Each structure stands twice: as structure tokens, then as C-alpha cells.
Amino acid sequence: MEKTDDQNCQDRHEEDNPKSSPFDFVIKQFQGKKCAPEKRKEPPSAIKQFFKGFDFGKSEGKDRREIEETEISNDVADDQSEKQDPSVEDGLSHLTSEAESPSGEQRFNQFMEKLGKKPSSKNLDLNNCALSAEDITELASLLPFLPELEELSLSWNGCVGGTLKALTVHLHHVSLVKVLRLNNCRLTAEDVISLGGAFEIVSQLEELDLSWNSNIGGKLSLLTKKLKEGCKLKCLKMTDCNLTAKDGESLAELLNVIPDLEVLDISINKNIGCSMKVIAQDLKNVPGLKELNLHMCGLKQDSLQGLAQVIPLLSNLQELNLSSNKNVGLSSEPLLDRLRFLPKLRSVTISNCGLGEESLSSLAEAALHLPELQILDLSWNKCVGGNLKLLLGGLKLAVEIQVLRLSSCNLVAEDLALLTSLRQDGHLARLQKLDLSYNNTISDEGWAVFCQGLGAFKELSELDVSLSPSSCRDCGQWFGELLAALTQLPALAELAMQRWALSECQRKQIEGFNQDNKRNIRFDC
Known part of the structure; x- marks a missing residue:
């Protein structure tokens, strides 16, 4: 501890007092010293020890006092030099703060407790936590203490936008991360660049979800060009990202370097349909694709043509969503008929696709070859009303079907009678x-049956x-039934x-x- 002003004044008084013994002064100086390492002194020789007890008269005593005074002066000088050396004081304060500061694990636990989350060293779920820019900075400082982290979810935190670089520069500490979710984070162009650079670090990444970040539109190449051949990415989701036709071309190039891709979701990107033909041509490079979501992608006639050609090559496909693409029903291309080449299909969603009787018949033919079908969504296709019998054969063979959606299909009493039979x-x-x-087209009699x-x-x-x-x-008489x-x-x-x-x-x-x-x-x- 440093001396107080009173202690310093007392020391000066004792130095000026001739009655004070030099040895008293030494004791005082020793007591006032900081807890710094003492200077190592040479032990006295055997000869000095031997003559130490002899009295050689006043001259020897005087010499001894001079020696003692010299040693005292040296001690004082050492003490003063320690006071003037900031490195000693800084080192001591650093050691003290290190001892008192919480460990990395404690800091992480405190951070998660502040956000009302349970700490996990492998799955860091911070979705919808109202994170601030300061929180992101603090999280970045904690990454060195999470070497086993595998999942990082920051979705629905708008303040992540513009601060992602502070996080990505520390991603090398969590190089084992496999899942990164950044839905609706208001990502900026700078964030996209930072994220692209991070791909070279997180080489184990398997799932990337960037949905509902509209600023990604037109900038996808900043991200995709950083992905190298042999990338382990299995799931890529970019729902409602305002993707452009140019982004579609960048995505097509990306399909060449992610052969293990299993899930591709680019739904609610109306402008990407213009480049879907290019994307479809490169889908053949991901033969293990299991889920393809093209809901509301503005598919054009040529896009559907390219997709019908590649469908037979995607024999592992399990989920297909083509909903809200009116050209599916208007197209002369036999897209729905080609579904017969996808025997592992479990979910087919073609709601609001403008289906006509011809396209419905094509679907009925394909359904005969889909024994694993579990979900069928035909909602908002008015042609189904009165024509559900066309699907009779497929519905008989679909022994696994668990979900059937026929909302707003202009159904009639005959259709309900078919379902019950x-x-x-x-x-x-x-x-x-x-x-x-x-x-609303179903009569009361139809509801009763x-x-x-x-x-x-x-x-x-x-x-x-x-x-x-x-x-x-009114419910009428069928309410009792x-x-x-x-x-x-x-x-x-x-x-x-x-x-x-x-x-x-x-x-x-x-x-x-x-x-x-x-x-x-x-x-x-």
C-alpha cells in the first residue's frame, strides 16, 4: 500500500531528529515499503561473521556506523526508485485486477443471465433478445471462451445490422460453428462483406439463414464469391431478401461449390424468377437436395421449362414448394407430371398456382408414384372443386398422408362425400x-354428410x-352431427x-x- 501524507510527514520528522537511531529509521522504512520484490543481498562472508563480535575501539565503531549509514542511504534510494518506476506499480495493479476480475466463464454466464437465457457452450440462442450494439461487442469479446460453440442464432435483433464486423473478426475462436442464423437483423452491405470474409474461417459451417434481410438484394456476390470449392454448407435460406436476377446468377455459381447442399429456400423473392432458368441448370450439381422452396419467386415460362428438365435428376428431393407462382398452372411444360421421378417426395405445396383441369390431371398421374407423400397442399386452386375425384387414385395410394389442405378450392358436396367414403x-x-x-360453395347438405x-x-x-x-x-341442422x-x-x-x-x-x-x-x-x- 502507498504511504499516506501523515506517514510521509512522520518519516521526515524522524530523519531530522538526531535522537532517532539509524536502526529505527531502517525499521520504519521497511514497514513503509510496498509489497515489491526485495533486492537480493549477498550473504556476509565467513571472515566478516568471525570478527563481527569483537570491539575494535571507537574508530572501528565509527567505520561501522558509516557503513550502516551508507546501507541506509542505499535502501532509501532503492525505495525512492521504486516509487518513481511506474512499471512496478502498474504490474502490481495489473496482478491485483487479474486476481479480482471474473473468469471468461463467469463473464459469459453473467452475459446470458442479463439476457434471461440459460448459458450453453454449444448452442447460443439469442433470438429476439433486443440486443444492442454494446451487447454485440461484449458477445464478440466472449467468443474466445466458447471454443466448442456449434450454433449461433442472432435472429430478430435489428441492432446486429452494421455491427457484424465486430463479431466476425473473432469467429476464428469458434471455428467449429456449424449453424449461423441471422434472420431479420437489418444487415448492411458492410455486414455482407464481413460475413463473406468469415466463410474462410468457419469452414465447418453447415447451415446459414439470412432470411428477411432486404439489403442483401443486389449484393449476394459479395457473399458467394468467398465460398470455396468443397464448402460443407448443407442448408441455405434467404427468404424475402429482395434478391435480383443478378443475385440469381451468383446463386447459380454458388451451387457449383456446395455439392452437399440439402436445403435451398429462396422464397418470396419475386425478381429472382428471371434467372431461375440459370439456377435450374446448376441444380444438377446438388443431387442430394432434399428441400426446394420456390414460393412466390415469380417463375416464368422459361424458368419452369428449365425446372422440368432438372427435376428427374433430383431423386432425393423430399419437399417441394411452388406455391404462389401462377404460371405453374398456365405453363404447357409437364412440370407436375415430372414429379413422378421423385419417389421420396413427402411434401408437395402448389397452392395458388392457377391450376386447371389439365395440370390437376398431371398431378393426379404423378401422385400414383408418390407412396411416401405426407403433405399435400392444393389451396386456392379453384379448379379442384368438383374435380377432387381426379386425385382419387393418388389419395388411395398415399397411405402416409397426414396433412391435406384444400382451403378456398370451390369444393362442393360431392368432394366432401368423396373424402368420407x-x-x-x-x-x-x-x-x-x-x-x-x-x-362457401359447400351446401348444408354437404356439411351434414x-x-x-x-x-x-x-x-x-x-x-x-x-x-x-x-x-x-347459420350452422343449420348439421351442427348436431x-x-x-x-x-x-x-x-x-x-x-x-x-x-x-x-x-x-x-x-x-x-x-x-x-x-x-x-x-x-x-x-x-
Whole structure:
């Protein structure tokens, strides 16, 4: 510890006092010293030790006092030099702060506790945590203490935008990271450049999700040109990133260096359809592709032509989403018919694709070759109404089907009768979710027939029979049939009946059903 002003004054008083013994002064000086390493002194020789106890008279005593005073002067000088040497003081304070400062693990735990998250050395999930720029800087300083990190999720934190460089310069400390999610982070062009440079460091990266970052549009090449051949990327998602036709060309080049790609999601990028033909040609370089999401991509006629040509090469494809691309139904290209070459398909989403009877027939033919189909979404295709029988063969063979969506398809009573007869004949046994909403064209008689056979769908957990927003109808006599069927559906957890007007008596019947059967079926009325 440093001397106080009172101690310094006391030292000066003792130095001026002739009555004070030199040895007292030495003791005082010793007590006032900092805890610095002492200068190592040579031990006295054997001869000095031998003559130490002899009295050689006043002259010898005087000489001894002079020696002692000299040693005292040297000690004082050493003490003063230590006071003047800042390196000694800085070193001591550094050691003290090191001892008192928390460890890296403690800092990380405190950081996660501040954000209300449980610390994990492998999975760092900070989605929607209202992170600030200071938080990102602090997180970057903690990366050296997370060498085992495999997943880093910062999605839905707008302040990440513009600060990503502070993080990427430390990514070499987490070179084993496999998953990086940056959804809706308001990434800037500088962030895209920084992220591109990081690809050379995180060579084990398998999943990259940049969805809902509109500033990526037009700048994708800044990212893709950094990816080298042999990249281990398996999942790439860029939903609603304002991608341009030029970005589509950059993506096509990228497909040449990521042969292990399994998931590609470029949905809600309306302008990328202009370059989809180029992308489709390079899809052949990723034969292991399992999921392809092209929802609302503005697919053109030539794009669909290129995609029909490459579809047979993607034999491992399990999920295909072509929804909200009206040209799919208008195209003369046999795209839907080519789905027969994808025997592992589990999910087909072609809602709002402007399908006509011809394209629906092509789909029906392909469905005969899709034994593993689990999800079929034909919503918002008006041609399905009255023509569901075209899919009869495919629905019979689809023994694995669990989700069937037929919202706003202009269904008629005949279509509902077909569904109930299929189940009664032993088909659709695993159906769990059935969406029949926005089909105002179904008569009360049609609903009554459907409800009479509804009890056969033993696995059904979700059912939607809502009307379109502009409608309002009474349930009529079929409500009683529905209530009776509910007692036979032990798995049903959600029932949507929006815009169906219920009487007071019917509402009480619903409440009684929930109470008697210990269920919580929610009727959205």
C-alpha cells in the first residue's frame, strides 16, 4: 500500500531528529515499503561473521556506523526508485485486477443471465433478445471462451445490422460453428462483406439463414464469391431478401461449390424468377437436395421449362414448394407430371398456382408414384372443386398422408362425400390435419354428410371449416352431427369455425361437451 501524507510527514520528522537511531529509521522504512520484490543481498562472508563480535575501539565503531549509514542511504534510494518506476506499480495493479476480475466463464454466464437465457457452450440462442450494439461487442469479446460453440442464432435483433464486423473478426475462436442464423437483423452491405470474409474461417459451417434481410438484394456476390470449392454448407435460406436476377446468377455459381447442399429456400423473392432458368441448370450439381422452396419467386415460362428438365435428376428431393407462382398452372411444360421421378417426395405445396383441369390431371398421374407423400397442399386452386375425384387414385395410394389442405378450392358436396367414403374404405387412416376453410360453395347438405362420416378420422387433431371473411351463415341442422362426431375424435385439439353463427343453445352445448369430455375444443365463432 502507498504511504499516506501523515506517514510521509512522520518519516521526515524522524530523519531530522538526531535522537532517532539509524536502526529505527531502517525499521520504519521497511514497514513503509510496498509489497515489491526485495533486492537480493549477498550473504556476509565467513571472515566478516568471525570478527563481527569483537570491539575494535571507537574508530572501528565509527567505520561501522558509516557503513550502516551508507546501507541506509542505499535502501532509501532503492525505495525512492521504486516509487518513481511506474512499471512496478502498474504490474502490481495489473496482478491485483487479474486476481479480482471474473473468469471468461463467469463473464459469459453473467452475459446470458442479463439476457434471461440459460448459458450453453454449444448452442447460443439469442433470438429476439433486443440486443444492442454494446451487447454485440461484449458477445464478440466472449467468443474466445466458447471454443466448442456449434450454433449461433442472432435472429430478430435489428441492432446486429452494421455491427457484424465486430463479431466476425473473432469467429476464428469458434471455428467449429456449424449453424449461423441471422434472420431479420437489418444487415448492411458492410455486414455482407464481413460475413463473406468469415466463410474462410468457419469452414465447418453447415447451415446459414439470412432470411428477411432486404439489403442483401443486389449484393449476394459479395457473399458467394468467398465460398470455396468443397464448402460443407448443407442448408441455405434467404427468404424475402429482395434478391435480383443478378443475385440469381451468383446463386447459380454458388451451387457449383456446395455439392452437399440439402436445403435451398429462396422464397418470396419475386425478381429472382428471371434467372431461375440459370439456377435450374446448376441444380444438377446438388443431387442430394432434399428441400426446394420456390414460393412466390415469380417463375416464368422459361424458368419452369428449365425446372422440368432438372427435376428427374433430383431423386432425393423430399419437399417441394411452388406455391404462389401462377404460371405453374398456365405453363404447357409437364412440370407436375415430372414429379413422378421423385419417389421420396413427402411434401408437395402448389397452392395458388392457377391450376386447371389439365395440370390437376398431371398431378393426379404423378401422385400414383408418390407412396411416401405426407403433405399435400392444393389451396386456392379453384379448379379442384368438383374435380377432387381426379386425385382419387393418388389419395388411395398415399397411405402416409397426414396433412391435406384444400382451403378456398370451390369444393362442393360431392368432394366432401368423396373424402368420407375414402376414410370409410380404409384410406387416409393417418390423416391428422384437414383444412376445408373458405369453401362457401359447400351446401348444408354437404356439411351434414361430411359430419356424419367425420367420426372415422380417428387420428384427426386439427380441423378447419371456417368461412371466408366476407361470409356469415347459420350452422343449420348439421351442427348436431358435428357435436356427435366430436365424441369419436379423441385426438382432436383444434376446431376452427370462424364466421359460422352459433345460437346461445349451441354455445352451451359446446361448453357442456368440453366439460363432460375433459376437452378444450376451441370454436372460433
